[in-house]
């Protein structure tokens with residue numbers, strides 16, 4: 001593989017944020033960004049091993065039937081690759097073992113959690129948490145404030161303190177299967193992004209700042225390596241200052257959108273550690 005940062009964004013079956021996600025990867029500095037339909041991976045025409053950075057984008061996989069991303073998780077875990085004895089899950093396992101990066105946004109985060117990739121306590125693709133219906137039973141479409149945990153191993157949030165991003169989801173409430181696993185998440189600083197007050201001073205369970213009632217106010221989770229990361233808010237929707245709803249009034253907004261920082265961190269990590 002040449003010295004290029006190569007990102008893949010999976011599309012199809014109801015994903016609808018693949019173009020914005022690819023744009024964010026490009027602005028973040030990735031040299032090659034391919035939008036690949038899931039059927040191309042399942043037919044063996046495209047290979048995960050050709051990339052460093054796997055993006056699972058937002059959308060409505062399978063129309064949210066059976067719960068967001070549940071059917072998609074089964075597809076990725078159990079579908080064989082056409083004409084071969086291998087399953088896509090084996091390619092994914094190798095991708096992770098090679099130290100590469102995965103970011104799941106919204107529906108992509110739901111997919112990672114339902115595949116058991118986050119928080120990844122169950123060993124091999126075993127689900128130990130879920131993302132379920134917002135406490136108010138409604139689809140929430142609003143900007144939220146997020147506090148990053150500086151002690152987290154997450155490579156995507158390095159150097160971040162507080163950021164603001166939009167959410168758009170009906171099933172964003174994280175529920176963990178046991179008190180013991182929730183304790184583990186907290187002790188290992190895996191709940192890396194939490195809904196917080198507008199001044200980023202403290203996390204909150206109060207609606208609407210916490211739009212879904214998520215356990216421990218968790219909006220984003222990483223695994224223990226920090227290389228697998230998912231979040232309900234959409235970083236690809238804030239990659240330029242003018243994406244912010246008050247960009248004409250707030251003069252001190254950074255030139256980059258705050259979501260772009262996550263992609264820049266990913267690309268930096270790949271250049272420093274993987275190329």
Ligand SMILES: NC(=O)CC[C@H](N)C(=O)O
Nearest residue numbers: 058059106107169170171
């Ligand atoms: N924007 C999204 O990815 C939405 C995810 C999912 N369809 C939900 O409503 O929760």
